[in-house]
Amino acid sequence: MKGITKILILLVFLVILILNPPFLWGKTISVRVDAGKDLGPPPKILNSSIWIQNLGNLKGASYIIDKFLKDNKPSVVQxxxxxxxxxxxxxxFKETLKTHFSMSSSLSFINKAKEYNTLVIVGYDPCPMPEWLSSNPGNLEKVSDWGGTVQSCSPPKDYKLWGGVVKYTLSYIRSLGxxxxxxxxxxxxxxxWIGDEESFFEYYAETANVVKTVDNRIRVGGPGPSWITAKRNNCDTYLSKDIRLKCLEDGGWADPENEPFIKNFIEYVAKNNIPLDFINWHSFSVLPSGFQNSVTLINEWLRENKLEDVHLYVSDWTYWTFPxxxxxxxxxxxxxxxIVNALYFMWKAGxxxxGHDFDVRDYGGREKGIKEIRNNSTFIGxxxxFTWGGLVGGGIIKPSYNVFKAxxxxxxxxxxxxxxxxxxxxFNKENIVAFTTITENRDKLSVILSNYIPFDTKRLKRYLLYKVKSQARLLEEEKKLIWKYLKENQDNRGDEEVDFQQCIKNLCxxxxxxxxxxxxxxxxxIYKCLKNKEDFGRIRNLSAGLKYLETKELADTIISTIDAGKYTATVQIDFANxxxxxxxxxxxxxxxxTHGNAGGFNKNTEIKKTNTPCGIGGAVDCAVWDAKEKAQKGGIKTTEDYLLSLGYKENEVKYLKDIVKKCEKSGNIKLRLNKLLKDRDFKPTCSAKKLEEDLKETFKIYHKALHSIYYNAIDEINNWNEVSLEGSEVVNRIDIQNNSCTISLNMEPNSVALVILNKEPEK
Structure with missing residues (x-):
């Protein structure tokens, strides 16, 4: 983050807070539910919808997708x-597609998606082009840190051939039901993208038109930028010098007018009458109330271009901020x-x-590195x-899983x-949010509440910056002055550190x-406290000497905000009608x-205390390590029994099971077998061809046994009281009179509560 942006965040910290009512932490927060006022059926946005990055991430084991789809009925899955x-x-390609959809995880997903009538939105992006289809074949220069190459990120060389890929894909998936x-x-x-915006828009147009030839009912959309106002990259942002030169030779790929990618996309689609059923974009750690700004912008662009009935779709989102x-x-x-707050504000915004991130992993391997540093802990962030663990070693549900179940x-x-x-x-519409449903026969009321406030400094800064963009009522002239002085100070110093005190002096x-x-x-x-990580007690003392009511209110609000992250709130739910x-x-x-929180439980039970938030070597870690060890032993035992049943001798089994154990992928079997056949001590009693065939089948049996044993144990852990949502269940009984009642809850900062009122049958 640039120095100017850092300082701007801090500069407006208090200005923003004064524009909002105090958080009322330490006081009773009221929530009122009027069961007599019907708002219609739950919208699709208030649902456990997800983005699945790659069913292959599940390594052929269906437990993770099975569990999610058992506990959730997603309306939409990308x-x-x-x-x-x-x-x-x-x-x-055709064979690869068939193989992909024959995996156990794929079959489980398809069956449940059909049962739930889930809208499944498929696609090949980002950067899907193989050598035989790319307009830049053989160019493996990296475009980005995640591994996309010039070859894969380029437009297709033949749109007719590309159209064939899209047609076959959709036809094949439809054949699965x-x-x-x-x-x-x-x-x-x-x-x-390797090329300018116009070339991407052409790619969209060609693809969208092909989709509609398969079936006009198939919904099509894009363009899925990193955030709502993201703009096309300038040439100097690419990793490779050759790519930067290619970009410059093309006259640059960024929009000369510096307009947002989505805005230009909408204009192109409208001008050329291209099919568009949904607009999608990505969102990372956006302030929940900030979704209104995104929707306002997109609706404005759609309205200007006379586009109607276009669904708005946040297709890849999470609480993660940038590195x-x-x-x-x-x-x-x-x-x-x-998650609860974000979905609530998405709903209200329209x-x-x-599609919340489900199985997303980093192809750069950063998970593996941190896992090694943390002694193979289950929790790496x-x-x-579900926690990630490679072939086996993951699968523990997180609080994010439990909240979608709720x-x-x-x-x-x-x-x-x-x-x-x-x-x-x-009343408190910034941090405490809630929504409620009632069954059609009106015998059950359910309300979910969330008490959210950014806790760590990084997210608090981003939170405040977003509020500046969306809510700050600074005069345009004052905004220009702030930027002017900050820019002058930065230019004078020649680095990113801005003389903040001088900036304040100039403004005053x-x-x-x-x-x-x-x-x-x-x-x-406040800036000094944040920068130096000082205790905010000094701010309490300074507030006593303030002259003006506005500043005193600001000080009170800041103190209340700091307290909000420290103390439990009392929430009173008043049910009426x-x-x-x-x-x-x-x-x-x-x-x-302490509830529905595997990482918290692991931290509380670690034997040797560490500075990691979820601990290392706690009860969950130990149980996962034990499950992995037993699964590997059980898988090898199954391998031995199978090979012996085929008639192999014990000395042969000793060598063959070692190959199975060391091969993470079946494709490595032939390579290891050829090496084994050169070993003079190995004396096979059958041909090399039969050995290879038997080993491939043995490999499948080994993995099936490994996954079965491991995930049975993981499922037991996921049902522990401290880990599961059900483990937090508390049941009471009350007598409702006059069609109303009041229920009080104590909610920690950053907690979620689900309250269900069920009428009991009369005896």
Whole structure:
């Protein structure tokens, strides 16, 4: 982050907070549910929808997708197909596609998607082009840090051939029984596309038109940039010198007008009458209330271009902010609290669909590195909803998983009864959010609440910066002055550190307003505290000497904000117009530091204390390590038994099982077998061809046994009281009178609560 941006965030810290009501931490926060006011069925946005990066990430084991689809009924799933890049020709592509969809994880997904009538939106981006289809074949220069190359990130050399790929893909998937389909085009191509915007828009147009020839009901859209206002990269941002030169030779690939990628995309689609059923974009750690700004922008662009009935789709989102990665906060309850708040504000803003990151991993291998540093701990702060562990070693559910299960419980009735949203009001609309449903026969009320506030400094800064863009009421002239002085100071110093104190002084001289001068000087004190990581107790002392009411209110708000991250809030839910009286079962579930939180439990049980948020060597780690060891032993025992059943002698089995154990991929078997056949001590009793065939089958049997033993053990861990959502369940019974009741909850900062009122049958 540039020095100017850092200082701007700090500069506006207090200005932003004064524009919002105090957080009321330490006081009772009221939530009112009016069961008599029907808001219609739950929208698709309030749902456990996901983005699946690669079903192959699951290594052929279906446990993770099986568990998710058992606990959730996603309305929309974006399913990426990263299988095209390494194919040799069109026929090889067809076989690769069939193999991909024959994996156990793929079959499980297809069956549930058909059962739930899930909208499955498939696509090959980012950077899908193989050598036989790329307009830059053989050029393996890296475009980005994740591994995309010039070859794979280039347009197709033959749009007719590319159209054949798209047609075959959609026709094949339809043959599997998936008829509720969509196709996405583009995935952060504003960064990685080799060519200018016009060439990408042509790629979209050619692809979208082909999709509609397969079936006009298949929904198509794009362009999936990294964030809503992302712009096409300049030439100097590419890793390779050759790519930078190619970009310059083409006259640059960025938009000369410096307009957002999506804005230009919408204009192109409208002008050329190209099919567009949805607009999608990505979102990382965006302030929940900031989704309104995104929707306002897109709707404005759509309206200007006379485009209607276009669905708005946040197709790749998570609480992760930009580097570093991995990020421990992704394993924490703070992520769960953020998810509820984000979905609530997406709903209110008018977003139609979403796709939270499900199995996303970094192809640069950063997970593996941090896992080694942490002695193979289960918790490394990876993107996925389940902990990552390679072949085996992962699969533990995180708070983010539990919160989607809770959301599913409130928006999908287990008896498949229709649900209705009912009016839910709350005063603190920035951190405490809630929404409520009632069953059609009006015998069950369910409300989910979230108490979210950014905790770590990095996210707090991003949180504040976004609020500046969306809510700050600074005069345009004042904004220009701030930027002017910050820029001057940076230019004078010649580095990223800005003389913040001089900037404040210049602003105070120019503004000549005693109230603003006091506020700016107070901002300076906050800046010092943040920069030097000082205790905010000094701010409490300074607030006593402030002259103006505005600054005093600002100081009170800051103190309340700091306290918000430290103290438990009392939340009072007042239910009105409940459609039943009498004996009622009240069930509550919690996700916080000690409930539904595998990482928190691991930290609390680590024997040797570490500075990692989720600990190393705690109860969860030990159970996972034990499961992995038993699975490997069980897999090898199954291998031995199978080879012996085929008639191999014990001395042969000793060598052959070693090959199976060392081969992570079946393709390595032939290589290792050839090496073994050169070993004079190995005396096989059958041909090399039979050995290879038997080893390949043995490899499958080994992996099936390995996965079965391992994931059975993992499922037991995922059902521990400290790990699962169900483990937090508390049941009480109350008598409802006059169709109303009040329930009080104590909620930690960054926690989620689910409260269900069930009318009990009369005896």
């Amino acid at each position: 399913l990426s197909l990263p299988i095209l890049q390494n194919t040799k020709d069109f026929e090889d 998936l008829n509720n389909l969509g196709y996405f085009i583009g995935h952060e191509q504003e960064r990685d 570093p990665y991995p990020d421990d906060i992704l394993d924490s309850q703070e992520t769960a609290a953020y 977003v139609d669909w979403h 990876d993107w996925s909803m 959301i599913n419980m409130i928006t999908n009735d287990e008896g498949n009864r229709p649900l209705k949203m009912v009016e839910t009001e709350f 001289i120019k503004l000549k307003d005693p109230k603003k001068i006091e506020i700016l000087n107070f901002i300076l004190e 409940i459609p039943f009286n009498g004996r009622t079962k009240v069930t509550t579930y919690n996700i916080d530091s």
